[in-house]
Amino acid sequence: MNRRQFLATSAATLLLPPIARARPALRLQAGPVIAHILPEGDALTPLLGFNGSSPGPEIRARQGDRLSISFKNGSGLRSTIHWHGIHIDNAMDGVPELTQAPVEPGDTFGYAFAVPDAGTYWYHAHHRSWEQVARGLYGPLIVEERKPPRVDRDITVVLDDWSLAPNGELHDSFGNRHDFSHAGRMGNVARALFSGETLRQGDRVRLRLINAATARMFPVKIAGGSGKVVAHDGMPLAEPAPLGATPLMLAPAQRTDIVLDVTGPVSFALYTAQGYHGLGTIAVQGSNPAPIQTPIAPLPPARVQTPDSDGATHLDLVMQGGAMGGRHGGSDFWAFNDRSGIHDAPWRRFARGETARIALHNDTSFPHGIHLHGHHFHEIREDGALGHYRDTTLVDPHGTRDILCVFDNPGRWLLHCHTLGHQASGMKTWVEVA
Numbered sequence: 167m168n169r170r171q172f173l174a175t176s177a178a179t180l181l182l183p184p185i186a187r188a189r190p191a192l193r194l195q196a197g198p199v200i201a202h203i204l205p206e207g208d209a210l211t212p213l214l215g216f217n218g219s220s221p222g223p224e225i226r227a228r229q230g231d232r233l234s235i236s237f238k239n240g241s242g243l244r245s246t247i248h249w250h251g252i253h254i255d256n257a258m259d260g261v262p263e264l265t266q267a268p269v270e271p272g273d274t275f276g277y278a279f280a281v282p283d284a285g286t287y288w289y290h291a292h293h294r295s296w297e298q299v300a301r302g303l304y305g306p307l308i309v310e311e312r313k314p315p316r317v318d319r320d321i322t323v324v325l326d327d328w329s330l331a332p333n334g335e336l337h338d339s340f341g342n343r344h345d346f347s348h349a350g351r352m353g354n355v356a357r358a359l360f361s362g363e364t365l366r367q368g369d370r371v372r373l374r375l376i377n378a379a380t381a382r383m384f385p386v387k388i389a390g391g392s393g394k395v396v397a398h399d400g401m402p403l404a405e406p407a408p409l410g411a412t413p414l415m416l417a418p419a420q421r422t423d424i425v426l427d428v429t430g431p432v433s434f435a436l437y438t439a440q441g442y443h444g445l446g447t448i449a450v451q452g453s454n455p456a457p458i459q460t461p462i463a464p465l466p467p468a469r470v471q472t473p474d475s476d477g478a479t480h481l482d483l484v485m486q487g488g489a490m491g492g493r494h495g496g497s498d499f500w501a502f503n504d505r506s507g508i509h510d511a512p513w514r515r516f517a518r519g520e521t522a523r524i525a526l527h528n529d530t531s532f533p534h535g536i537h538l539h540g541h542h543f544h545e546i547r548e549d550g551a552l553g554h555y556r557d558t559t560l561v562d563p564h565g566t567r568d569i570l571c572v573f574d575n576p577g578r579w580l581l582h583c584h585t586l587g588h589q590a591s592g593m594k595t596w597v598e599v600a
């Protein structure tokens with residue numbers, strides 16, 4: 167199998183490793199794991215994981231909980247953990263450049279933080295993440311509502327791809343300059359991994375999709391039921407949107423929650439120029455004797471500070487570089503506003519509570535999913551209205567997206583492309599909220 171041939175692998179025959187579970191007062195031990203990614207009987211894939219699996223265990227908390235997580239670094243690599251999407255205490259954000267020194271191999275670091283918002287989040291390594299996330303150092307972090315909506319099942323769906331050699335091992339082309347300057351490290355095998363193996367006909371299931379890939383955009387089509395999109399990046403939609411025929415797009419690090427009434431096996435397919443590629447299926451066994459009949463309702467609303475649009479500071483952030491982008495300087499292929507990487511001074515200082523409207527201009531030939539740490543922001547729709555409330559927004563090549571953010575969480579926060587090779591080669595900056 168060569169690198170571009172993942173369509174040749176039939177996902178339906180794969181052995182799907184279930185996502186394991188864990189409870190608060192946790193210990194996350196990073197270390198080598200063996201995964202069965204290629205079809206059964208084929209070679210095994212050595213990865214890194216937490217507590218013996220990749221994805222790492224699903225951490226489940228209740229909104230408002232305080233988690234205390236002891237990270238034991240058995241990965242053999244210097245590392246940190248970032249809790250993506252959580253409006254976290256800055257010191258616990260897991261960013262080597264800004265909030266903590268990397269944890270040395272063999273050392274332990276105690277993360278302790280509150281989870282103020284319900285929703286679907288995830289955790290991942292944030293040191294040399296372009297390599298460590300690709301090696302498997304990530305897992306789901308689910309914060310349950312105080313009053314969760316009534317569903318029969320709640321299943322996490324991790325989307326990822328892996329760049330595998332025929333013997334099952336990861337291609338060791340991490341940090342490849344061609345990948346960095348183009349679309350990032352693309353896998354040749356793409357899959358959906360599930361925290362639950364079966365459903366019943368008539369079940370109402372909450373599906374929590376997480377794109378954990380370092381670079382691949384996942385336009386996915388879901389078959390096997392009718393349902394609605396109820397949240398993006400953990401945050402509820404005021405009006406759930408019908409799950410239509412067009413694929414749902416998840417950029418790296420984005421999440422989408424769906425409530426689905428099951429009518430058959432629930433399958434996930436990746437849309438590609440060559441057609442749909444199966445990512446995996448949740449089987450149906452038996453039927454639910456008493457299906458939930460009520461309409462799919464919005465999730466309980468999130469705490470959202472109403473942004474002061476009129477008083478907002480207006481800023482522009484221009485994404486530059488990449489192949490065909492005319493930037494050729496050292497290892498930094500990418501930039502924001504002509505600057506690559508992290509400097510001593512932040513791109514911008516905000517007074518705590520300040521609202522900013524930031525126009526994200528994509529002046530490159532590639533899509534970029536831009537992530538702000540410690541906050542969510544509103545996407546501004548074409549008609550000027552407030553759109554989705556997200557922590558990662560996808561900006562198309564040569565497109566612009568305006569966002570409105572209330573910078574209310576004090577600290578030093580990274581702002582970067584979640585195509586991790588782009589982040590590594592310049593497309594990142596930081597802001598300070600004081």
Ligand code: C2O
Binds near residue numbers: 292537
């Ligand atoms: Cu999901 Cu800076 O990270």
Ligand code: CU
Binds near residue numbers: 533583584593
């Ligand atoms: Cu990018």
